[in-house]
Amino acid sequence: MTMSEADDLVLLSVDEVFDLSLRVLEGAGLGRPHAEAVARTLAASQRDECHSHGLHRLPGCVMTVTAEKFARDAEPEVADAAPALVRVDAGYGYSLLAFERGLPLLVEKARRGGVAAMAISNCFHFSALWPEVEALTDQGLAALVMTPSHAWVAPAGGRKGLLGTNPIAFGWPRPGGHPYVFDFATSAVARSDLALHKAAGKPIPEGWGVDGDGNPTTDAATALEGAMLTFGGHKGSALSTMIELMAGALIGERTSLDSMAFDEGLKLAPCHGELVLAFDPVVMSGGDPAEGIVRAEALFAGFAAQGARLPSERRYAARARSLAEGVSISRALHERIVALLP
Amino acid sequence: MTMSEADDLVLLSVDEVFDLSLRVLEGAGLGRPHAEAVARTLAASQRDECHSHGLHRLPGCVMTVTAEKFARDAEPEVADAAPALVRVDAGYGYSLLAFERGLPLLVEKARRGGVAAMAISNCFHFSALWPEVEALTDQGLAALVMTPSHAWVAPAGGRKGLLGTNPIAFGWPRPGGHPYVFDFATSAVARSDLALHKAAGKPIPEGWGVDGDGNPTTDAATALEGAMLTFGGHKGSALSTMIELMAGALIGERTSLDSMAFDEGLKLAPCHGELVLAFDPVVMSGGDPAEGIVRAEALFAGFAAQGARLPSERRYAARARSLAEGVSISRALHERIVALLP
16 A cells, blocks of 8 residues: 555555455454455456446445345355246345355356356345346357345336345346447436435436435435436336346345335345356357358448447456556545454 | 328238238249248237337348348258257348247246246347247246347447447236336437438437547437437446347357348448347246245235336237237338339
């Protein structure tokens, strides 16, 4: 750790972010394998300047970890449930270790079957999905991942929270480069965006939320009390509903409504399920993925030719920068985190 | 067929729509099993007042069917490609018979594996996806279906057609009622919406298209010459790209760019692939789907309680009406179709 020229910033290497996170999480009583999995994800998020899932999340993690509902030493139970299905019961611990423990069997099944699913149940979830997508693209597989969250979002035509912010992420492996990856919430914005606007006394654009009667509002506080909206109108609303059904009902797990009820107002990380689908391009293409790879690369070249950016390009640029130069966090955040150390 | 009170409408039963479509298609030289599959879909679309895929499409079908590139008697080749994968080579015929022929094996694999995929290749495609989704929900399975189309749509931040209108459809079986089904294009609107606005000399809303330099336009003709846009900004653009990769590159098939090149300006139905994913709630839930069904029904009740509509409700209402009372089409359309009879 070094002081940056600006006195209000602290410069850390990515390894230092990992070490600091690990010490805080273990200090809060989180079992070692869980703490390592979470610290890896926090460090990766900070590295990629995906700030909403980086060190900012650590205080919230400590709150979740120390809650009574949370199992700090949960041992994920991996079940070979069917030829194309791995089920992992996270046992009320974090999702990340459950994902890691189920991953080898998921990869094996996808390589054999063409497509395979991993259903994680009873997991607390705080992380972005792209690190999990990248774990699959690293193996040469395409991946589609989704989870519910808490029922803050009204369906199209509605006025009350029913759907979660329900993220969906997808990855496609590219030869000799970063994968094509997107990871977005199906809500118009993140709930924290509303909170930031409320704190700053700034109006929000139309389309972010509605009041309790379903009327459009540009007041952040009113939207936080009413309901958020999905992106993309009735299409985004349909997609968000699909995520409730696929990563909830299909795998016998909580919807965002159920997850919110389970939370009992404690504001912990949501506890629900997660659905991970993995596809092997070798099998799916009928044994010869070469033509598909050429078609995909031609598609990506079409983005570049017209000056359009691929979804994760900024994140990959931040990654290169952070690995070379380290990451800067505000002194205030650093002090807040150091204060969490035992 | 009876004359309606209004002289400019013709009333047909759903069976008459099927018969008429079948005669036209067979008259155009389409092999009997193909003609039956297409006529079934046209009749179902007309029945559900999904007009864009009903009898209006019949003249376009005749054009495609009589084109040199099209195989009127193609026999779909079903391959048991992997434990969780059916591959069907449509042999440059329509997709619908290929779907029907591959369906039993897909269902069997999903019931055994939890999830299974059907990859259809070399198929001409004109139909909505919800009839295929319903074929799977009828078997108690959840379904996710997607296809590319032609490269009319610019990616977010771009200015040239690169992505297709790329429809995605999803279905969830409900006990004792119609399934939850959505089916939408990932473009902001259908290409025909732009054509209708152009014909009527009406401006289009912002967000539908851009001119050749990527500037927003409210002129339909300019957008038709420039590019369409996806729904939902960069999120819709990412989703559309996923469809190119999943229903194109992954299965070794044409992207929308490739499909458009294959068409050589003939304006036939696009010829590409299709990806169908089927999920068995019994297997995916770990053997007990009851809790998931309860959670799903609670979600749907949440829509009704706040006056929000489920995606296919209007279609199901039209279905009931059409089965009871028949369907009305304009005399002009009827005459146009009768003129296609041999």
